[in-house]
Amino acid sequence: MSKKITIIGGGISGLTVLHYLKQKYSQRDDISIYLVEKEKHLGGTINTFKLEKALIESGPNGFLNSKPRTLELIKELSLENALIEADQQAKIRYILKHNRLQPIPTKPQEFFRSSILNPIQKLRLLTEVIQPKKELRRENVYEFAQRRLGKGAADWLIDPMVSGIYGGDAHKIGLSAAFPRMAELEQKYGSLFKAMHALKKTNGRAGPMPNGTLMSFQSGMKQLIDALGQKYKTNITMSSRIKTLAHNGKKYQIYTDVKAYEADEVYCCAPAYATARLFRSLDHVLADDLDSIEYAPIAVVSLVYKRSAFADTPKGFGFLVPSLEKKKLLGVLFDSNIFPNRSAGDQFICRAMVGGIRHPDIRSEKTESLLNYTVSELKTILNIQQEPVASKIILWTEAIPQYTTEYIDLQKRIESRLEEHQNLHLAANYWKGIAFNDCIENAYQAAMKSNL
Incomplete structure (x- = not known):
């Protein structure tokens, strides 16, 4: 008898679950695997686009090359030759203090001279x-x-x-x-x-934080998403919104806006709040726990300047902003320094992150207001003499899940409830790690749990 697996959500987690399930069941003709995505594009927050010939990321700008699982995935997709390494400038990072950039010390002697x-x-x-x-x-x-x-x-x-x-x-x-x-x-x-x-x-490693070199792809992070999407295009359905999930004692019933179908196994790879809505009729306790995971809103404000706009062209990776500075600005990446191929000619890209959990009001803030705020802040901080030649704002109203002090207890409760639902799995950035590498590793672990 044939079996069907449905994956809900086409971000990096869902796509890699699909990849590993296809590998796992490559010799099983009786198993069909499908991924359903509500949007017209794959990748979730990962997307790369052109802005005045500059290459702009809507989400993460890269990943650390320290995790074998990610590197194996890249090899399996034949993307090794598309990898690019961050410039040495990426090692130089700053903290904003009293509206001035202070370099973060990397050596003991620098620490004693630092003004941070x-x-x-x-x-x-x-x-x-x-x-x-x-x-x-x-x-x-x-x-x-x-x-x-x-x-x-x-x-x-x-x-x-x-x-x-x-x-x-x-x-x-x-x-x-x-x-x-x-x-x-x-x-x-x-x-x-x-x-x-x-x-x-x-x-030889001396820090408590993840190690490795920052990497990306020649055409941006979307290149990996496109490779997965192309490889499994016959297994993917786009622009299909799933409304709810139920179980009849034998199979899962999946209801979309236009039809209903069944699956023997389900992987939910959507954000926690979306998964909670799907689970409401299946298990309201599980849904409540998922719905309690808070997300920080982030506006990604990408600004393309002429290099001549700066009295002194910024150096390094970018800067972070302590909350004591009382700003909506969380930090700025100097994308042209990190991956020089991102900008053309005399362009310089500044990509600002605005909002965060302390500024929930940005969810309803107008694009023009966010743009004016960011341009004004950068003009002061970086001594910019001209307006940007191009700009793009992407507002993620629910961007990053918050791993609060309650998270571990919450995770245990969710795991306990999941055990009551056979062949129901979670894989997303709210589940056991938000980083790109975490999503890939957790997708692999989730796929290996399949036992049809």
């Missing part, structure tokens, strides 16, 4: 090695940073890092949920500095 922390804050940071370790189940990132590194480092270094990665509030993001490696290193070594020293001695 004052002398007292630097001394407090150096006492990290003698701070006692604690195991606090629901400790937030700010509490952890203040306890180990001091308030100055928490405010000016850790806070902007959290808003840069999650668009979130360091007082709400859970350490063990969002940065489990930091929590593990404290427990193992008793100190982050001791951990860094030990790691450098054993494997």
